[in-house]
Every structure is written in structure tokens, then in C-alpha cells.
Amino acid sequence: MTGHPRGVTYVRTGNGDIKGHSRDNRFPHSWMRCTMAFNQPLGGNEMPRFAGPGTFMRLPSQENAQGLDVAFVGVPVDAGTSNRPGARYGPRGVRSESVMIRPYHMASRAAPFDSLQAADLGDVPINTYNLPKTVQIIEAFYDAILAHPCKTLSIGGDHVITLPILRAHAKKYGKGTIGLVHVDAHADVNDDMFGEKVTHGTWLRRAVEEKLIDPLRTVQIGLRATGYAADDFDWSRRQGIRVVQAEECWHRSLGPVMDQVRARIGGGPVYVSFDIDGLDPSCAPGTGTPEFAGLTTIQGYEIVRGCHGLDVIGGDLVEVSPAYDASGNTAMLGANLLYEMLCVLPGVKRRD
Numbered sequence: 001m002t003g004h005p006r007g008v009t010y011v012r013t014g015n016g017d018i019k020g021h022s023r024d025n026r027f028p029h030s031w032m033r034c035t036m037a038f039n040q041p042l043g044g045n046e047m048p049r050f051a052g053p054g055t056f057m058r059l060p061s062q063e064n065a066q067g068l069d070v071a072f073v074g075v076p077v078d079a080g081t082s083n084r085p086g087a088r089y090g091p092r093g094v095r096s097e098s099v100m101i102r103p104y105h106m107a108s109r110a111a112p113f114d115s116l117q118a119a120d121l122g123d124v125p126i127n128t129y130n131l132p133k134t135v136q137i138i139e140a141f142y143d144a145i146l147a148h149p150c151k152t153l154s155i156g157g158d159h160v161i162t163l164p165i166l167r168a169h170a171k172k173y174g175k176g177t178i179g180l181v182h183v184d185a186h187a188d189v190n191d192d193m194f195g196e197k198v199t200h201g202t203w204l205r206r207a208v209e210e211k212l213i214d215p216l217r218t219v220q221i222g223l224r225a226t227g228y229a230a231d232d233f234d235w236s237r238r239q240g241i242r243v244v245q246a247e248e249c250w251h252r253s254l255g256p257v258m259d260q261v262r263a264r265i266g267g268g269p270v271y272v273s274f275d276i277d278g279l280d281p282s283c284a285p286g287t288g289t290p291e292f293a294g295l296t297t298i299q300g301y302e303i304v305r306g307c308h309g310l311d312v313i314g315g316d317l318v319e320v321s322p323a324y325d326a327s328g329n330t331a332m333l334g335a336n337l338l339y340e341m342l343c344v345l346p347g348v349k350r351r352d
């Protein structure tokens, strides 16, 4: 346990809520001063931002999910990618650039680190010489985390990682029950690539076939560019998935789209999978398969913030390949999108 940066600490009661009284009127009555604290990111006034631990937001690291509400996990895989490699450095790059993020969300007043116990579980020890084995290793790693009442926010890695992550979640939440918010330039529903069934461009088709997700509660946003056949995106539509192509998003706020998404998904568990290439390369050049005329950074934020109120059970941010963006901004944007996901998890308090 670490001390709260303002010298005030809190305790949670059994169901994850915080109960009690506070004499400090900065805080609602449901907060209690005591000697236990939630893990806090290391602040920029405690340790210079360019120093300190290499964890996400410089949170404490932990070896397993014991006692956690949410775990950040790196999945350093790029054997599933079809063009430029380098997403194996995504976790390291995203963590490195996450040092700029402060604990409180100014727009929504979300206070995730006053509400949830969070830590960084490090990286999945994948086998970089063997993608099938890697996929098994990832699934087993998430099985072990999900044995605890802990959610995961994962740092990719290429998009193949979402398949084993969803396999583990489907064991916990039930087959065919999980809704999906999928942001991407690509549909990722190829039947195979070079004859391989498990790649970064086939994972969603496998997830539908294996009934890991509920297609009727699945939305794909940002799809665009060129295909191998004119009806490439229609496989998704034939499964009942709602496809929001990038052109539908051009020049407009995605608030209304997210109203529709929330209505469609309704109650029940939902997973958020955000491929950074869903954003335009002018916003996120550091990725392996860029496509132009994509979503803006603001639209990316609108999508994640628009998930507030849904029963979000976890999420990932994939396909950051830091070497293609010497500024570090793509990795920094990835880190911020993961923080935005953290802020919309159920149970995050908002300080009105």
C-alpha cells in the first residue's frame, strides 16, 4: 500500500464500494479516511516524469492479480502482423509515454485511483518464435488473472492478442454473452492469411465462429480504405454486427453514434478493443498497417468516453509500433486511450 499523494487514504468495503464518513468536505460522505489506500500512480512532483519505474503511469507492479480491481498487462507480440513489424515494442513504448498522465480526469471528474485498486502486472512471457504457442500462453496468463475479480486493460502487441484474451473472458463470462466495441481501420474478419487462421487480420472472425462474442452486441467503428473484394465488410454485417465505416464518421461528432452503440449493446458484459490504426495516420502514425482518412483523436476519445454506462469488463489498445513515430506521440495517445478506458470502468467514482 502506498500513501495517497494528498495525505488522505481510503478503505473499501467488501463489494468494492467505499463506505464511511469523511470530515473533509472535498470528498463525498461515502469516503472514509483511514490507514489503507489504493495504489496511486507516481506523481510528477514526487519523481521527475522522465525517471522512476517503467510501469503504466508508474503504478506499483505486482506479480499476480491478488487484491486488484484492474490490471495493466503488456502483450509484446508482433508475429501476427502482416506488414510493418514492431508492435512487440508497444507495451514498452506506451508505458514509457504514460508518465504524462495525471490521476484525475478533468472532463468527467472520474477518479479511477480513488475507486479501484490498480497495478501493472508486467508483460506476458510470450514465445516470440512460435505464434500458436504464444496464443496459448496469453490465454493461460489471462485465465490466471480472471480467476480473481480483476479486469484487464491490455497493451499490445498486434491485434492477434485479442483472440486469446477473449477466449479467457468467454470462459469467465459465458460463451456468446460478451458484446464488443471494436475500433479499427480494418474489419479483421479474413478467413485466413497465408493459410493461417490466427493472425491480426483474422481474430474477429475466429471470435465470432467460436462464439466468444455476441455479434448482435458488437460494433465496428472506423473501417475504411481498400479490400480484397468489394463485400469485405459485409461478412461482419451478415453476422449481425453493426459496421460504422469511417465515412459515416467524417466531419462529425461521434456522440450520436455512441448513443446508438449504447442502445444496441444495452446491459451485459462488453469488451473494448481499440486498434490505434482506427485513427488517422496524421494522429497515430506509429503503427504497422496505416490507412488514411481515419478517425480523429477527438473521435477516438468520444468512442471510449461513450462507453461510460456500459458494463465494460476489460479492454485493449493494440498495434502501436513505436519505431514509426519518433515523436512518441502514437504511444502517448495509446496510453491516454487506455487511461480513458480505465475511467469508464464500472465502479469508478466521479467527483461532482
Ligand code: MN
Pocket: 159, 184, 186, 188, 200, 275
Ligand atoms: Mn485490427
Ligand code: MN
Pocket: 184, 185, 186, 275, 277, 278, 289, 319
Ligand atoms: Mn487495423
